[in-house]
Amino acid sequence: MEKTARSDVAEKAWPEEVKPKGFSRLAAVDTWWVLVVAVLVLIVGLVQGKPKPFGEIFTFLSDGILVTLRLTVVAFAFILLVGMFGGLGRLSGNPLIKGLASLYVEVIRGIPLLVQLLFIWFALPQVLGNVGNALMGSVPSLGQWLVNLKLSPFAAAVLGFTICYGAYMSEIFRAGIQSIHKGQMEAARSLGMTYVQAMRYVILPQAVRVILPPVGNEFVSLLKDSSLVSVLAVPDLTRRGREYMARTFLSFETWAMVALIYLVLTLTFTRIVAYIERRWSVGR
Amino acid sequence: MAEPIIQVRDVHKSFGRVRALRGVSFDVYRGEVVVIIGPSGSGKSTLLRCINHLEKPDAGTIIVDGIPVDDERTNINKVRAEVGMVFQSFNLFPHLTALENVMLAQRVVRKRSAEEAERIAREELAKVGIPEKADSYPSQLSGGQQQRVAIARALAMQPKIMLFDEPTSALDPEMIKEVLDVMLQLAREGMTMVVVSHEMGFVRAAADRILFMDEGQIIEETTPELLFTAPKHERTKQFLSKILH
Numbered sequence: 412m413e414k415t416a417r418s419d420v421a422e423k424a425w426p427e428e429v430k431p432k433g434f435s436r437l438a439a440v441d442t443w444w445v446l447v448v449a450v451l452v453l454i455v456g457l458v459q460g461k462p463k464p465f466g467e468i469f470t471f472l473s474d475g476i477l478v479t480l481r482l483t484v485v486a487f488a489f490i491l492l493v494g495m496f497g498g499l500g501r502l503s504g505n506p507l508i509k510g511l512a513s514l515y516v517e518v519i520r521g522i523p524l525l526v527q528l529l530f531i532w533f534a535l536p537q538v539l540g541n542v543g544n545a546l547m548g549s550v551p552s553l554g555q556w557l558v559n560l561k562l563s564p565f566a567a568a569v570l571g572f573t574i575c576y577g578a579y580m581s582e583i584f585r586a587g588i589q590s591i592h593k594g595q596m597e598a599a600r601s602l603g604m605t606y607v608q609a610m611r612y613v614i615l616p617q618a619v620r621v622i623l624p625p626v627g628n629e630f631v632s633l634l635k636d637s638s639l640v641s642v643l644a645v646p647d648l649t650r651r652g653r654e655y656m657a658r659t660f661l662s663f664e665t666w667a668m669v670a671l672i673y674l675v676l677t678l679t680f681t682r683i684v685a686y687i688e689r690r691w692s693v694g695r
Numbered sequence: 696m697a698e699p700i701i702q703v704r705d706v707h708k709s710f711g712r713v714r715a716l717r718g719v720s721f722d723v724y725r726g727e728v729v730v731i732i733g734p735s736g737s738g739k740s741t742l743l744r745c746i747n748h749l750e751k752p753d754a755g756t757i758i759v760d761g762i763p764v765d766d767e768r769t770n771i772n773k774v775r776a777e778v779g780m781v782f783q784s785f786n787l788f789p790h791l792t793a794l795e796n797v798m799l800a801q802r803v804v805r806k807r808s809a810e811e812a813e814r815i816a817r818e819e820l821a822k823v824g825i826p827e828k829a830d831s832y833p834s835q836l837s838g839g840q841q842q843r844v845a846i847a848r849a850l851a852m853q854p855k856i857m858l859f860d861e862p863t864s865a866l867d868p869e870m871i872k873e874v875l876d877v878m879l880q881l882a883r884e885g886m887t888m889v890v891v892s893h894e895m896g897f898v899r900a901a902a903d904r905i906l907f908m909d910e911g912q913i914i915e916e917t918t919p920e921l922l923f924t925a926p927k928h929e930r931t932k933q934f935l936s937k938i939l940h
C-alpha cells in the first residue's frame with residue numbers, strides 16, 4: 412500500500428523496465444519545466460510583443476481567470492465533503508443509507524454534467540417554487556423561503572459541480588477505504604474504538620494517501636470542466652473569451668489565449684498534486 | 696473457586712455452509728493462561744474472535760467479566776477496551792509511529808491526556824524491549840518488533856484479559872522467541888491470557904490448561920504434562936505426532 416501511495420511523476424511516466432536512471436531521470440522531470448516555461452514565454456511574448464490584440468485580450472480575460480479559480484476551489488471543497496460521506500454511505504451496513512448513496516452515484520453518473528448544470532440553473536428554481544407553493548399551507552415560512560430563493564449563477568454552478576463531481580468522488584473514496592486491509596478496522600475496534608473513531612483516526616488517514624492521485628486528477632478535470640459554466644452566465648475564463656470574441660470577432664487570437672491560460676493552470680496544478688503526493692509518502 | 700472471567704456456553708457459528716463452531720463451552724479464570732490448539736480450520740481463531748465480538752456467534756452466550764457480550768444493550772466498546780487482542784498479521788497502523796500506535800486508543804478510548812498516554816506508551820514499549828523504536832514507523836520495524844509494538848498497544852489499555860491469535864505464525868523463526876519471551880513475562884505477571892498457538896515451548900512453560908479443538912468442537916481439555924505424556928483422544932495423538940516431529 413505504501414508503494415502505491417508513493418508516486419512521483421518521473422516514476423509513473425515510465426514503465427518499470429525502461430525507467431531512466433540518474434541523469435536521464437533528471438531530464439524526464441525537466442520536461443515539465445520546459446513545457447511550462449515555453450507556454451509562459453509564449454503568453455508573455457504575445458502580450459508584450461503584440462499588445463494589440465493579445466495584451467488587450469489578456470487584460471479582458473484576467474478577471475475570468477480569478478472566477479475560474481475561485482469556482483474550482485470552492486466547488487472542490489464541497490465535492491470532497493460529499494465524496495467522503497457518499498463513499499462512507501456506499502459502504503454502510505445500513506441498507507437504507509447504502510441504497511440512497513448507491514442511487515445517488517448511479518443516477519448522477521448517468522447524466523451529462525452539462526445537462527445537470529442546465530437543469531439546476533433553468534429548471535430547479537421552478538421545481539423549488541412549486542414545492543414552496545405546495546408547502547405554503549402547512550409550513551408557510553419554509554414555503555415562502557423556497558419561492559423567494561434565487562441562486563446566483565456562481566452558487567448554481569457550485570451546486571451543480573458538487574452534485575456531479577461528488578458522485579465520482581464518492582466512488583474514489585469508496586475504493587480508497589476498501590483498499591485498506593480489514594485488519595486495520597479490526598485492530599482499531601478491538602482496542603475499543605467506535606466505528607466513527609476507527610474511520611477518523613485509522614482508516615481515513617490511510618485512505619486519503621491512497622486516493623490522492625485520483626483526487627488530484629479530479630481537481631484538474633474540474634478546472635477544465637468549469638468552462639461549462641459559461642452557459643450559466645458565470646463570467647469565468649471561457650465566458651470572458653466568448654464575450655471578447657463577440658465584440659471583436661478575433662476568434663483565433665482569443666481562443667488561443669484562453670487555451671494557453673488553461674494549459675498553464677492545469678500544468679501547474681498537476682505539478683502541485685505530484686509534489687504533495689511525494690511529501691506525504693516520505694517516511695511512510 | 697471464584698467466578699470465571701470468561702464464560703463461553705454452547706456457542707455456534709457458521710460462515711455460509713461452513714460450520715466453524717458447533718457447541719463450544721469453556722471457562723477461563725482470572726490469572727489463567729489457556730492455550731487453544733488444533734488443526735487449521737478447527738475454529739480456534741473464530742472462537743477467539745467471538746470473545747471480543749469481532750465475530751457474532753449464531754447461538755450461545757459469552758460472558759466477559761460479568762457482561763454478556765452479545766446482548767443488544769451491552770456497549771461492546773467498553774468490553775473491548777478491557778480485552779486486548781494481538782493478531783497474527785500485527786495490524787499496526789502504518790501511518791503512525793510506534794509511539795503513536797500505542798498512544799492512539801489511550802487518547803480516544805480512555806480519554807487520557809497526551810502526557811499521560813505518552814508516559815504509559817513509553818513504559819509499555821520499554822516493557823516489550825524496544826523503547827528506542829518509539830519514533831519508527833511500522834514499515835521500518837522487523838516482524839518481531841512490529842508484533843511487540845502490537846502487544847504494547849494492547850497492554851497500554853491496561854486490559855483485564857489478553858487474546859493472542861497465532862501471534863508468531865507470521866514471523867521468521869529467529870523472531871519468534873522475542874515475542875514469546877514477552878508473552879511468558881506477561882503470563883508470569885498473572886495476566887489472564889487466551890492464546891491460539893502451536894508453540895509447544897510456550898505451552899510447556901506457561902499454559903495452565905490446553906483446549907484441543909477439531910471440527911468446531913473442543914474434544915479434549917488437558918494440562919501440558921498430560922498433553923505430552925498421555926493424550927486421551929485419538930485425534931489429539933495424531934495432531935501431536937504431526938507437529939512434534
